[in-house]
Amino acid sequence: MDLISLTLGRVMPRHRTLREWVEIYLPLLEARQITPKTLGNRHAHVRRILAALGDRRIGTIRPHEINALIVQVGKAHPVAAKRTLIEIRAMLDEAVSNGWIQTNAAKAVRLPRVPVQRRRLSLQEWKAIYEHAKAHRPPWVHRLFALALVTGQRRSDLVKMRFEDVWAHGDGRDYLHIIQAKTGARLAIPMDLRMESVGLSVQEVVEACRGYAKLGDGYLLRKTTGKPPCPESMSWRFEQSREEALGVETGEHRPPSLHECRSLAAREYRKQGINTQDLLGHSKQAMTELYHDDRGLDAREGKWRVVALPSLPL
Structure with a gap:
């Protein structure tokens, strides 16, 4: 955590880290009526997001950084990339609703196309x-x-x-x-x-x-x-x-x-x-x-x- 997060972050949430916001976001997520399996999957997406952007100040995260994460994940796991983008959109939407940031940078990132890889059974x-x-x-x-x-x-x-x-x-x-x-x-x-x-x-x-x-x-x-x-x-x-x-x-x-x-x-x-x-x-x-x-x-x-x-x- 840098000096700006420790000082300005006390009065202006946009200067706090994404990791700090996730400490608030996860209880909000867990309070919803979500099946254990789905909740476990969403926790996995959150961990993936934190590994890449957790120490970034939430108000300074830009669309190109999110896009870089999605592209990287998509090279090996196209479906996981799509679900990760959906998760970070939801995460930042909640941050907007709670006054931490004014806009959701993830909304400017396009959902990756997931090619059909498995054929049907006759x-x-x-x-x-x-x-x-x-x-x-x-x-x-x-x-x-x-x-x-x-x-x-x-x-x-x-x-x-x-x-x-x-x-x-x-x-x-x-x-x-x-x-x-x-x-x-x-x-x-x-x-x-x-x-x-x-x-x-x-x-x-x-x-x-x-x-x-x-x-x-x-x-x-x-x-x-x-x-x-x-x-x-x-x-x-x-x-x-x-x-x-x-x-x-x-x-x-x-x-x-x-x-x-x-x-x-x-x-x-x-x-x-x-x-x-x-x-x-x-x-x-x-x-x-x-x-x-x-x-x-x-x-x-x-x-x-x-x-x-x-x-x-x-």
């Missing part, structure tokens, strides 16, 4: 991966792939699903209940929801999770020990099965990951007229539309988009 690919895992991988693996597809949920939610999460509502239907780890969204998925393209319902997939391994604590997905797999192991098993079933890819885009089962679920259920925004737990339809986007998959497979005519009255 239905035929999923079927090949599923059948390979069923024949060659431990029994929980193909059940994981089926559960990921028919529910459309993230791996963090798949791994904590239990049999006791299934119960009936007043309408007499049984539902699988999920509180999403990332968003806190509370979902009730009908057990009779069926994905026609693979011939599987949520009920059938959940029932297939009974009896194949020790019950453990009642988790749907269990290893032979009865304990659930870790999320990293789930992703690795998908990659392993994908490469063995389809071969190793060497294209400009990364091959699809386990998370792409979520987009495939959205696209397949949309064809059936299912409300996929509710299924995925998104608060905004715009986010759901990103999952509906096949990123050119149909075109690469030579498929045509058929324009349907309205049915004529008899």
